[in-house]
Amino acid sequence: MRDITAREHRQLRQPVVFLPDEILEIRVKCPNCARVLTPDWLAKRPPMGTVQATDGTMLRRISAYVRCQCGADVPLKMPQIKERGAFHLFGDEAYRISARGHEIVTYVLVGTNPKNLQRNLDDFLALKKNLLPDRDPQSWRLHMLELWRKQDRSKSALFSEIAMPAVVQFVDSLFRFVSQEDRSIQIFAFPAIFGLSADAEMRKKNLKEMKRSVYANFLFSVFRKVCGSGLRPLITFEADEGKPIAPHWARDAFFGVQSNLLYGWITGGVYVPPLEYRLPLQEPMLELADFAAYVISRACDFRIARKPLDLDDQKLGSVFYNAFYPNGDLYDGHAKGFPFNELYP
Numbered sequence: 001m002r003d004i005t006a007r008e009h010r011q012l013r014q015p016v017v018f019l020p021d022e023i024l025e026i027r028v029k030c031p032n033c034a035r036v037l038t039p040d041w042l043a044k045r046p047p048m049g050t051v052q053a054t055d056g057t058m059l060r061r062i063s064a065y066v067r068c069q070c071g072a073d074v075p076l077k078m079p080q081i082k083e084r085g086a087f088h089l090f091g092d093e094a095y096r097i098s099a100r101g102h103e104i105v106t107y108v109l110v111g112t113n114p115k116n117l118q119r120n121l122d123d124f125l126a127l128k129k130n131l132l133p134d135r136d137p138q139s140w141r142l143h144m145l146e147l148w149r150k151q152d153r154s155k156s157a158l159f160s161e162i163a164m165p166a167v168v169q170f171v172d173s174l175f176r177f178v179s180q181e182d183r184s185i186q187i188f189a190f191p192a193i194f195g196l197s198a199d200a201e202m203r204k205k206n207l208k209e210m211k212r213s214v215y216a217n218f219l220f221s222v223f224r225k226v227c228g229s230g231l232r233p234l235i236t237f238e239a240d241e242g243k244p245i246a247p248h249w250a251r252d253a254f255f256g257v258q259s260n261l262l263y264g265w266i267t268g269g270v271y272v273p274p275l276e277y278r279l280p281l282q283e284p285m286l287e288l289a290d291f292a293a294y295v296i297s298r299a300c301d302f303r304i305a306r307k308p309l310d311l312d313d314q315k316l317g318s319v320f321y322n323a324f325y326p327n328g329d330l331y332d333g334h335a336k337g338f339p340f341n342e343l344y345p
């Protein structure tokens, strides 16, 4: 992902909708006129995170300024989190229209620490080998949409010969794999459920808007969680349409999230490198993100329809979920199974 130009920065929108509780009490006092000020956390600013200079030096922001009505710039000391390592995150997206006429957009990031990455990768490829013993597991891609339902599987060049019990066994092995606590696999997910607009043109426009919003708020929440624990998030998404570059809207969201005081505060100076995009088959860990996104998205769909789940998202283990409440506020928390009934009673 290339860096942003000044012109592009001027056109960015600030997409974050969430103010964490811990910042609501923060005030600064103007030394000039003694007014007590509440920082405007979401007002657009130049990028507020740590930046890497061309020679590799990291430039951390020690303080920012809050403009007082009297004209004085009042310094605000920024948190300085000690960076103690990196954390890999592999992302995918799932989209479906529910039987009840809702659109469900789900973003997932599957994370692992660098120490366990190779072991996780090897073990995942071994599980794939169990499903198709005669093929090199790196030569084919796990795509749940093609594997899970019988009617889709029968049309698949890869999976049509596999019987349901073998599919279930494979999927259960993946559930066990991602939910084992000692693997340090951590799943982050943001399923967002929207009403469907009747007008086709409106629908296309709304979908674009909502994807942008879900994606940006998801990134924000993941940065807050990962940087907050002193880890540098190394994020890889699957590239669309055979081009290993970030889509325009994804770049907007990535840089838009950084263009406010809040970003500087929640990342605490931990550097967030630009996102990477890889083609399918270049990065097998992206297939685990496809798996989790399919499970979570399908579980949402079934819960809306009040049908029993055929893929239980509780089996993913503890997942860090984000969601929009019906009033538009952001939910975040760990749960086994998406807490659908709590959020949408």
Ligand SMILES: [Zn+2]
Pocket: 030, 031, 032, 033, 034, 035, 068, 069, 070, 071, 072
């Ligand atoms: Zn003042």
